[in-house]
Amino acid sequence: MNKIEVEDLNVYFGDNHVLKDVNIEIPKNNVTALIGPSGCGKSTFIRTVNRMNDLIPSFRHEGNVLLDGVDVYNHKMDVVDLRKKVGMVFQKPNPFPKSIFENVAYGLRIHGINDNDSLSARVEEALRSAALWDEVEDKLENSAMGLSGGQQQRLCIARTIANNPKVILMDEPCSALDPISTTKIEDLIHKLKRDYTIIIVTHNMQQATRVSKYTSFFLNGEIIESNLTDKIFIDPQNKKTEDYITGRFG
Amino acid sequence: MGFRVLSPRISQKIMNIVFIISGLITILILVFVLGYILIKGLPVVNLDFIFSNPIDSGREGGIFPMIVSSLFVTLIAGIIATPLGVGAAVYLAEYAGENWLVKVIRFGAETLASIPSIVFGLFGLAFFVVFLGLGWSILSGSLVLAIMAIPTIFQVSEVTISSIPSSFREGSFGLGATKWQTVYRVVLPAAIPGIVTGVILGMTRAISEAAAVMFAVGAALSLPLSIFDPGRPLPLHLYILATEGISLDNAYGTAAVLVILVLFVTIITNLAVDRYQNKIMGR
Ligand SMILES: Nc1ncnc2c1ncn2[C@@H]1O[C@H](COP(=O)(O)OP(=O)(O)O)[C@@H](O)[C@H]1O
Ligand SMILES: [Mg+2]
Secondary structure: OEEEEEEEEEEEEOOEEEEEEEEEEEEOOOEEEEEOOOOOOHHHHHHHHOOHHHHOOOEEEEEEEEEOOEEOOOOOOOHHHHHHHEEEEOOOOOOOOOEHHHHHHHHHHHOOOOOHHHHHHHHHHHHHHOOOHHHHHHHOOOEHHHOOHHHHHHHHHHHHHHOOOOEEEEEOOOOOOOHHHHHHHHHHHHHHOOOOEEEEEOOOHHHHHHHOOEEEEEEOOEEEEEEEHHHHHHOOOOHHHHHHHOOOOO | OHHHHOOHHHHHHHHHHHHHHHHHHHHHHHHHHHHHHHHHHHHHOOHHHHHOOEEHHHOEEOOHHHHHHHHHHHHHHHHHHHHHHHHHHHHHHHHHOOOHHHHHHHHHHHHHHHOOHHHHHHHHHHHHHHHOOOOOOHHHHHHHHHHHHHHHHHHHHHHHHHOOOHHHHHHHHHOOOOHHHHHHHHHHHHHHHHHHHHHHHHHHHHHOOOOOOOOOOOOOOOOOOOOOOOOOOHHHHHHHHHHOOOOHHHHHHHHHHHHHHHHHHHHHHHHHHHHHHHHHHOO
16 A cells, blocks of 8 residues: 655756656655755655645745645645644754654644643654664753764664654754764664554665665656566666666666 | 965965964953953952842942843844744755855845844834834843844754755655655754854853844843843943943943853853764764
């Protein structure tokens, strides 16, 4: 079953035609990896799904981005509600300059949950799901800025999970992390895919093979090839895909 | 040109020495001025001087009403200027984008900041005291000081808010926060240290003003009990004591109290700001 279906998506930033006739299906409760060279539109693509591009004045799109069959750009769509359902983890860990607790409670508070008991319970649950609880349980009041980069990124995942999303978008979540922290995040992704539909942008092809079931290859704003990850890396159908994964460019 | 014949290492050394010397000179001037005021002023400062009323125009007695006047005008000025300055900064940095109105507001703030304080004083007399009929009062003085402090508070706050990394805002939007929730819950708390610094800068200047308030607060020697009473802030008292040859000793004493007050406020708020900064940044 598909959680997201994108039909003939074109995205422009002013005159810059960034995504060209993109069609992709994202299956529910699986990990889909997006690979491709820098500047080919991977970030733009995932930011279209939770409408983060709305913040950019020159942004314009055509086509449909269906979440559970509903176009996220339909005029009745509540963007606040959409971003609650479709969480996002950024390239550089970006915890707020607040306590660890308040970082995770942030989404809950802005969506109207202020009762201390339910906050505590849900913060703990989210931190456990993000495999961070054991490392921070006795310093929840400390600033999140004091955590290591890897811990900060898991905190950002916890912060997203606390909102109880259906989809998690990850934009090169490990690119700023050391190998050990990267392994922890990858293990976490394995665990999370049972409950969430995950789209992960990655520069690292080994990472795509390690964490994802499906992979789409982007080039110059187009999807060149989408397939099962095992297939795409072993037997790419398109010459350009083959060139990219064998390191001939990118 | 002659500089180019020196090796980079040597010119670096020379520049280091130049920087150290100019730094030292700055500190020396500060120590000298402060030391001079304190040495001349502190001998007359005691609890009695601080807590009693002036006698015979200030030739004898203390400066209690002046201390109260100073704190009073500055506090009211802060209450008026802070929301306006910070509000304008939030609007410009977060909402307005770049348009002609924004440029006009920025230019206006810069111009306002460069107008001599005596001109503000004159404006205060014409507008608040006479036209609005507020008379010589703490309120009139506060309004003049507020107008003077707004550009400072605004400029420092705007720079601070603009320097908050956009990744914080993205994180907040990504969790479904609205613009206002993001500003209120993420941007402003992160900007608090800079905003407080701006407010304190504006307020320490306000508390040090004689020219701006001399036509607006009156020069009453009595204790102001409401915002409609006239008063005499410390710098104005000091000015009158010195220029009218009433008592140079008490003028120095008044100056010493003013300096200590300003230092005290600056140091306390700096410590508080550092503490807050360390807390939110986890240091
Ligand atoms: N905020 C923006 N405004 C204008 N153009 C942008 C913006 N963000 C990205 N682009 C353009 O969109 C294209 C795709 O960028 P991006 O989606 O970031 O690529 P990727 O994530 O694959 O490296 C680039 O040509 C980039 O210059
Ligand atoms: Mg990118």
